[in-house]
Amino acid sequence: MISRRVQYELAGRVVGPALMALQGAQRSLRGRRPRPDGPFGPPLEAGRKLKELMTVQYLQGRYADGAVPVAWATSGFPVEALRALGFYVHYPENHGALCGARRQVPEIAGVAEKAGYSADLCAYARTDLGSVLSSVTPVGRVPRPDLLACCTNICQTVLYWYRALAEHFKVPLVLIDTPYNYGEPKPHHLAYVKEQLAELVQAAERVGGRRLDSGELVEVLERSRQGTHLWRECLATGTRRPSPWTGFDGFIHMAPIVAMRGTEECNAYYRLLKDELEDRVARGVGGIKNERYRLLWDNLPIWYRIRELSTSFAEAGFNFVCTTYTNAWAETADLIRPEDPGGSGAEAYSLVLLNRDLPNRLRVMKGLAQQFGVQGAVLHSDRSCKPYSIGQLDLKERLAEEAHLKVVLLEADHADPRAFSEEQVKTRVQAFIESFA
Amino acid sequence: MSAPVAIGVDAGSTTWKAVAVDAEGVVVASLVEPADPRIEEQTARGLLALRAQTGAPAETPVGATGYGRKLVVASRALTEITCHARGAFTRMGRAGVLLDIGGQDTKVIRFGDGGEVQDFAMNDKCAAGTGRFLEVILARLRVSYDEAAGAVARAVKPVTVSSTCTVFAESEVVSLVARGEPLEGILRGLHQALATRVASLAGRVPEGRPLFMSGGVALNRAMVQSLGEALGRRLEVVPSPQLVGALGAAMSVLA
Numbered sequence: 001m002i003s004r005r006v007q008y009e010l011a012g013r014v015v016g017p018a019l020m021a022l023q024g025a026q027r028s029l030r031g032r033r034p035r036p037d038g039p040f041g042p043p044l045e046a047g048r049k050l051k052e053l054m055t056v057q058y059l060q061g062r063y064a065d066g067a068v069p070v071a072w073a074t075s076g077f078p079v080e081a082l083r084a085l086g087f088y089v090h091y092p093e094n095h096g097a098l099c100g101a102r103r104q105v106p107e108i109a110g111v112a113e114k115a116g117y118s119a120d121l122c123a124y125a126r127t128d129l130g131s132v133l134s135s136v137t138p139v140g141r142v143p144r145p146d147l148l149a150c151c152t153n154i155c156q157t158v159l160y161w162y163r164a165l166a167e168h169f170k171v172p173l174v175l176i177d178t179p180y181n182y183g184e185p186k187p188h189h190l191a192y193v194k195e196q197l198a199e200l201v202q203a204a205e206r207v208g209g210r211r212l213d214s215g216e217l218v219e220v221l222e223r224s225r226q227g228t229h230l231w232r233e234c235l236a237t238g239t240r241r242p243s244p245w246t247g248f249d250g251f252i253h254m255a256p257i258v259a260m261r262g263t264e265e266c267n268a269y270y271r272l273l274k275d276e277l278e279d280r281v282a283r284g285v286g287g288i289k290n291e292r293y294r295l296l297w298d299n300l301p302i303w304y305r306i307r308e309l310s311t312s313f314a315e316a317g318f319n320f321v322c323t324t325y326t327n328a329w330a331e332t333a334d335l336i337r338p339e340d341p342g343g344s345g346a347e348a349y350s351l352v353l354l355n356r357d358l359p360n361r362l363r364v365m366k367g368l369a370q371q372f373g374v375q376g377a378v379l380h381s382d383r384s385c386k387p388y389s390i391g392q393l394d395l396k397e398r399l400a401e402e403a404h405l406k407v408v409l410l411e412a413d414h415a416d417p418r419a420f421s422e423e424q425v426k427t428r429v430q431a432f433i434e435s436f437a
Numbered sequence: 438m439s440a441p442v443a444i445g446v447d448a449g450s451t452t453w454k455a456v457a458v459d460a461e462g463v464v465v466a467s468l469v470e471p472a473d474p475r476i477e478e479q480t481a482r483g484l485l486a487l488r489a490q491t492g493a494p495a496e497t498p499v500g501a502t503g504y505g506r507k508l509v510v511a512s513r514a515l516t517e518i519t520c521h522a523r524g525a526f527t528r529m530g531r532a533g534v535l536l537d538i539g540g541q542d543t544k545v546i547r548f549g550d551g552g553e554v555q556d557f558a559m560n561d562k563c564a565a566g567t568g569r570f571l572e573v574i575l576a577r578l579r580v581s582y583d584e585a586a587g588a589v590a591r592a593v594k595p596v597t598v599s600s601t602c603t604v605f606a607e608s609e610v611v612s613l614v615a616r617g618e619p620l621e622g623i624l625r626g627l628h629q630a631l632a633t634r635v636a637s638l639a640g641r642v643p644e645g646r647p648l649f650m651s652g653g654v655a656l657n658r659a660m661v662q663s664l665g666e667a668l669g670r671r672l673e674v675v676p677s678p679q680l681v682g683a684l685g686a687a688m689s690v691l692a
């Protein structure tokens with residue numbers, strides 16, 4: 001146990017940073033590669049730090065089991081109590097996104113499909129289950145969980161997915177069930193979620209083998225609130241013209257707010273990113289070189305086509321200056337009140353975008369369109385994410401009529417390229433671009 | 438015949454079309470051929486024939502559209518959506534909503550007073566509800582488009598074909614035939630299934646907006662009628678519906 005703990009600490013504090021420093025040194029010895037004459041502005045310097053942060057996070061994860069308690073959590077899980085109890089938290093969805101970006105999903109998800117999981121299931125679920133069954137992962141090794149932490153505020157699939165994990169690993173599953181909000185949240189719903197948060201603490205204490213220090217919880221909550229706030233400030237720089245980055249940059253740089261929320265490393269990273277973005281605003285440096293039109297993106301990114309899609313839009317002078325997905329991680333910052341962990345936690349985690357109705361979604365989209373000054377919107381109808389994709393035909397009509405936006409629907413999948421039809425997407429994108437001429 | 442000043446090529450998934458237009462946008466010559474996977478060769482051959490027929494000089498600008506547009510050596514390549522809107526506007530002279538049912542795409546395009554695209558919707562990744570659906574099943578039944586139109590008109594009542602998936606509908610139709618259902622009724626059921634599918638894509642077409650139809654499937658009278666019934670609206674078929682995309686492509690390079 002002690003040696004495992006030493007390995008874990010060394011991986012996070014010494015080996016990871018040293019490896020990254022070595023890579024950095026090699027890069028500077030080779031000299032900076034000239035940037036191809038593409039449509040984008042200079043790359044964000046913070047990108048290197050991000051890579052380092054996520055690499056170290058996953059490297060440390062390799063040695064986490066046996067050293068500290070390990071939880072696997074859904075992206076929308078109220079993670080603060082787990083952090084305060086010293087858990088290492090692994091995010092299967094973030095891991096799935098990584099597999100998607102590395103185009104490894106067909107291989108890994110294929111294992112789950114062979115084991116009987118339907119190809120109609122979310123690609124993140126299939127990728128995670130496939131990775132569990134085959135041990136194939138782009139990060140070397142994923143730590144075995146001691147606790148599974150599932151919150152239904154993002155979808156109902158997670159419930160069945162995490163039950164399958166609980167069955168496989170024979171470890172406890174804590175479920176935070178957040179009733180869907182039609183209109184404003186109902187007090188008895190919030191009370192119900194608050195009760196579950198209290199039960200979560202008890203379960204996590206049992207697994208973690210120690211009592212929760214309420215002072216530590218308040219600190220983590222405060223860091224979560226600050227981190228979410230900083231992320232929101234980063235996103236807000238997109239309101240400037242030109243926007244100092246692209247919505248697709250945002251998809252990459254959202255990793256810490258999803259997977260490291262509540263940690264000081266996360267907040268330090270967003271301070272760095274915010275400074276750089278604000279500096280770019282001051283110097284008039286854009287995410288793309290020639291920003292002629294500004295767009296809104298709805299739903300998850302198409303991880304395996306980010307580069308190609310952003311390039312075809314950027315070449316024609318279109319920049320995604322805001323996305324509902326990155327915004328979802330910045331929306332509930334003000335709801336977290338460290339002095340009222342249960343009550344404010346119930347509110348903050350119940351009122352996430354995907355747990356609210358379509359009128360709210362339309363309101364959020366119209367708000368973003370106005371705040372960021374966009375002329376059009378691309379709605380990604382994501383085969384994997386049904387709760388995010390349902391209602392998009394109506395949203396398309398309403399956005400066109402009420403916000404006077406040009407809107408196009410792209411059918412794809414956030415992680416599984418087998419549900420992506422290259423030529424059809426290209427035609428839609430090009431026709432959408434032509435319609436602005 | 439006035440001299441052609443622009444050529445439009447529509448290299449579609451099922452057919453290859455080309456038109457030569459004069460300065461007024463009037464089609465002076467046209468060609469329609471089954472699509473050859475070797476698009477570059479087919480285009481070179483087709484353009485040579487079109488030029489020979491019309492006397493158009495080699496430097497006549499060419500506009501390209503369709504799935505193969507990037508393989509056509511052209512002054513300009515635009516999507517079928519933009520070109521169909523422009524072509525339909527050239528022919529009809531007013532704003533409207535266009536249903537274009539092509540080989541593997543079904544599109545609903547709303548265009549304005551200048552022929553510009555205001556909004557569009559397309560079928561998803563599946564070819565259900567496209568020209569290919571009818572083509573596959575009619576071929577299986579060994580019925581031509583013209584025969585189908587007559588048969589649909591004669592049908593006493595439609596036989597329900599529940600599947601709009603091309604693959605499953607094919608086997609469903611085979612079993613209906615085996616069960617002894619009348620061919621006319623099956624054909625009418627097929628047209629209705631396709632029309633319902635397209636109508637759902639068209640969604641709410643605003644009242645007062647003329648509704649046009651283009652694409653090869655518009656040559657099928659039975660389909661036009663079924664679509665009109667499904668939408669509860671009269672459809673105007675753009676003259677020479679198969680050439681509308683190519684015409685739009687030609688108009689895009691007309692100085």
